[in-house]
Amino acid sequence: MNKIFETPSELRLASRSGKFTQPTAGHAPGYIQANLMIVPQAQAFDFLLFCQRNPKPCPLVEVLEPGQLEPACAPGANLATDIPGYRVYRDGEFVEELDDISALWQKDFVTFLIGCSFSFESAVMQEGVPLRHVAQGRNVAMYRTNLACTPSGPFQGDMVVSMRPVKSRDVAKVVEISGRFALAHGAPLHVGNAAEIGIKNLSKPDYGDAVDILPDEVPVFWACGVTPQWIAQSSRLSLCITHAPGKMFVTDRRG
Missing domain, CATH: 3.40.1640.10 (PSTPO5379-like)
Structure with a gap:
């Protein structure tokens, strides 16, 4: 890096x-x-x-x-x-x-x-939970979903989420840590099956870089501030x- x-x-x-x-x-x-x-x-x-x-x-x-x-x-x-x-x-x-x-x-x-x-990532890593995109110097993987935002005037559309692979044993810890950071999207929106929120292929993010998900890991999804870009489009x-x-x-x- x-x-x-x-x-x-x-x-x-x-x-x-x-x-x-x-x-x-x-x-x-x-x-x-x-x-x-x-x-x-x-x-x-x-x-x-x-x-x-x-x-x-x-x-x-x-x-x-x-x-x-x-x-x-x-x-x-x-x-x-x-x-x-x-x-x-x-x-x-x-x-x-x-x-x-x-x-x-x-x-x-x-x-x-x-x-x-990104604001909660240092707190997560300080607790001994590695984040692969940081370790590899890559951008976080981000995906468009089927989760509708509440519209306002011309602004309407679906949410974008960021994804980080987390070991199953660390999911509860990551949820608790990120939940402290309300200005950093807070706790995850979804854990596990990506198809449930409209994501077809985790290896092909809409934004950012794909990262591997190892057998002992699950994908964890947070609301993402790229949402306004997609909403504007x-x-x-x-x-x-x-x-x-x-x-x-x-x-x-x-x-």
């Missing part, structure tokens, strides 16, 4: 300079990582309601004022430059992936920072900008 950035500011500056473009899992342990959703002000109220109605996939860390780039949870940071990767969607279609969105910034953009399951939103899957904004807040 490449160098681990221990502090959020160090990782953000490396992202800003283009020196770090990888998934942020395993970096800045103990700090809250956040998914990003940027929408024009005209859609911001409906998206705020969507987050409030769907707190498991969309736990709000912070909502910024229109045009604001520096969040209170990370003084000195710039949300247009300090994430390892961004995705731009127009009319529900993925247009491009960038490492800097300064040229696209608009004064009416409203930014939502949404909690990420499903809803044919005219414009939104998100983080690239697995590439989070790392805040100065402790988890």
Whole structure:
């Protein structure tokens, strides 16, 4: 695995300079990582309601004022430059992936920072439960499901989940640990048979990287902050900008 950035500011500056473009899992342990959703002000109220109605996939860390780039949870940071990767969607279609969105910034953009399951991973590993995607330097595996979100205005569709293989004997421990982290999606939504939540093939994630599931392990699924990306596509939103899957904004807040 490449160098681990221990502090959020160090990782953000490396992202800003283009020196770090990888998934942020395993970096800045103990700090809250956040998914990003940027929408024009005209859609911001409906998206705020969507987050409030769907707190498991969309736990709000912070909502910024229109045009604001520096969040209170990370003084000195710039949300247009300090994430390892961004995705731009127009009319529900993925247009491009960038490492800097300064040229696209608009004064009416409203930014939502949404909690990420990466935030509980260091606590899980500290309790002796290994996480394969972190050990292998991969992105976590993420899947679209048949679990419907509660709609708000144009925002409607199904939830995305992240999956981590866990040894059967450790499932209860992982449920208890992650349950402490409400801003990181909390406890799992589902354990075991992926077909029950509409996932056909665990070896082919919709986002992120596949990992092996060993004979003594079961797949454990958490609500995922990539959900807004899929919702934006499903809803044919005219414009939104998100983080690239697995590439989070790392805040100065402790988890």
